[in-house]
Structures are given as structure tokens and as C-alpha cells.
Amino acid sequence: MQEVRQKSASLQDMQFLSKTHVKSSTLPVECYVCGKGLRDGHSITAKTLPNAIMLFCDVHYPLQ
Numbered sequence: 347m348q349e350v351r352q353k354s355a356s357l358q359d360m361q362f363l364s365k366t367h368v369k370s371s372t373l374p375v376e377c378y379v380c381g382k383g384l385r386d387g388h389s390i391t392a393k394t395l396p397n398a399i400m401l402f403c404d405v406h407y408p409l410q
């Protein structure tokens with residue numbers, strides 16, 4: 347049973363890492379400003395604000 351759990355965990359990690367480097371599975375990975383995401387060829391970066399975590403694409407991240 348322990349072996350099964352380890353396999354499952356590592357598979358999830360690999361899928362998670364290949365999809366996004368943003369550590370959130372609840373938020374959609376898309377730019378807060380323009381709505382573009384990884385599927386549009388943009389890299390998304392999370393920025394931690396005092397009251398929230400916002401995601402920005404490579405275009406809008408430097409502007410914030």
C-alpha cells in the first residue's frame with residue numbers, strides 16, 4: 347500500500363510541474379489583466395500582494 351501511495355504522489359508531482367510552476371491548483375493559471383495563460387504561449391508568474399496572490403503574464407508582470 348505504501349508503494350502505491352508513493353507512485354501516486356510522484357505522478358501528481360510530475361504532472362503538476364509540467365503544467366505550471368505556480369503552486370496553486372485552485373486558481374486558473376491565466377493573467378489577471380489580459381486573461382492569457384500558458385495555453386496561449388505566455389509564461390505566468392504569481393505575485394504575492396498583501397491581500398491576494400495575483401497571476402500575471404510575461405507582458406503585464408513588469409507593469410504591476
Ligand SMILES: [Zn+2]
Binds near residue numbers: 377406
Ligand atoms: Zn497579461
